[in-house]
Amino acid sequence: MIPTPPHSDGVQAPVFASLDDLRAACLDLPEGDANAALAATERQNALTKPPGSLGRLEEVAIWLARWQGRPIPRLDRVAVLVFAGNHGVTAQGVSAYPTEVTAQMVANFAAGGAAINQLARNAGATLSVIPLSLDEPTADFTQAPAMSDEEFLAAVAVGYDAVPSDADLVCLGEMGIGNTTAAAAVAAALFAGGGGARWAGRGTGVDDRGLARKKAAIDAALARHADRLRDPLAIAAAFGGRELAAMLGAALAARKKRIPVLLDGFVCSAAVAPLVKLRAGALDHVQAAHVSAEAAHRMLLRELGLVPLLDLQMRLGEASGAAVAISLLRAALACHEGMATFAEAGVANKPH
Numbered sequence: 001m002i003p004t005p006p007h008s009d010g011v012q013a014p015v016f017a018s019l020d021d022l023r024a025a026c027l028d029l030p031e032g033d034a035n036a037a038l039a040a041t042e043r044q045n046a047l048t049k050p051p052g053s054l055g056r057l058e059e060v061a062i063w064l065a066r067w068q069g070r071p072i073p074r075l076d077r078v079a080v081l082v083f084a085g086n087h088g089v090t091a092q093g094v095s096a097y098p099t100e101v102t103a104q105m106v107a108n109f110a111a112g113g114a115a116i117n118q119l120a121r122n123a124g125a126t127l128s129v130i131p132l133s134l135d136e137p138t139a140d141f142t143q144a145p146a147m148s149d150e151e152f153l154a155a156v157a158v159g160y161d162a163v164p165s166d167a168d169l170v171c172l173g174e175m176g177i178g179n180t181t182a183a184a185a186v187a188a189a190l191f192a193g194g195g196g197a198r199w200a201g202r203g204t205g206v207d208d209r210g211l212a213r214k215k216a217a218i219d220a221a222l223a224r225h226a227d228r229l230r231d232p233l234a235i236a237a238a239f240g241g242r243e244l245a246a247m248l249g250a251a252l253a254a255r256k257k258r259i260p261v262l263l264d265g266f267v268c269s270a271a272v273a274p275l276v277k278l279r280a281g282a283l284d285h286v287q288a289a290h291v292s293a294e295a296a297h298r299m300l301l302r303e304l305g306l307v308p309l310l311d312l313q314m315r316l317g318e319a320s321g322a323a324v325a326i327s328l329l330r331a332a333l334a335c336h337e338g339m340a341t342f343a344e345a346g347v348a349n350k351p352h
Helices: 019-027 035-046 056-068 088-092 100-113 115-123 149-161 181-188 195-199 208-224 232-239 242-256 264-276 297-303 320-338
Strands: 077-084 128-130 169-175 261-263 285-289
Touching: 019 208, 019 232, 019 242, 019 264, 035 056, 056 100, 056 320, 077 100, 077 115, 077 149, 077 242, 077 320, 088 208, 088 232, 088 261, 088 285, 100 128, 100 169, 115 128, 115 297, 115 320, 149 242, 149 285, 169 242, 169 264, 169 297, 169 320, 181 208, 181 232, 181 242, 181 297, 195 208, 195 297, 232 242, 232 264, 242 261, 242 320, 264 297
Parallel strands: 077 128, 077 169, 169 261, 261 285
Antiparallel strands: none
């Protein structure tokens, strides 16, 4: 459960030489295993319960089967990946905390003192924390694109390479002072209408004046980068952050490897949102672990077509909500694998 450097399984990550290269990779996505999903559905229907009576526990068991390619899924190897980055837009007074806190929290992760350390251990998951150039914040996106195309593609590649090929499940999370502003800006750029007023929330707890500055920064960025608003990847580079780019890369790698994914909160959801804008069904391998207390998260999930598994009013980040949801998935699989069928139990089934 101790944070580790990015995982390397000997498989070379693709080199995305341009946004066009990355776009092509985002469009060429494998589907899940329909036969495994059908077998899992048939098993659910044969278990000693009324059909559908376990609600979403049944749905997630079948979803895991589809993406693992196994009628009886497993959660033996669960990887929690937390990406950390710093943001130049904090110069606009949009956060209640200074940027030094990002590196300090990464050190806390390494020492085992954060919430995610406890939650990952409790869920039986391994934790990897991956800082991305914390001493070089992205540009202030009210003045310039947050990242050049090259910087964005390099961060995407870090996330892509961090996904272990043998994982049964990947959970994505982040740490980065200022990143709810970046996430809100990405969402505002992708889903037009309302600007900062619609998408900005209090994040780490800014006061009313801080929230006003946050909204103004987003609106200024939308105006400055208006020429990029037709390209989801250009939006991610101009408005996002290195940790958001890495989560996009990790979600893409998981899809290529047919590994199911749990998203954490608002920032994670915004990070992968460009994938949906590029291709319908791009997040079929993803579940929203929870809906956070950040004001716009529920609205963003609706835009993405994702229904959260949990609603616990969490807003910590660092994959904490995703780690809690691992236990829900384990409960789903315990029933899916361990329950008797009507035939095995000698119980009369509902007549057809």
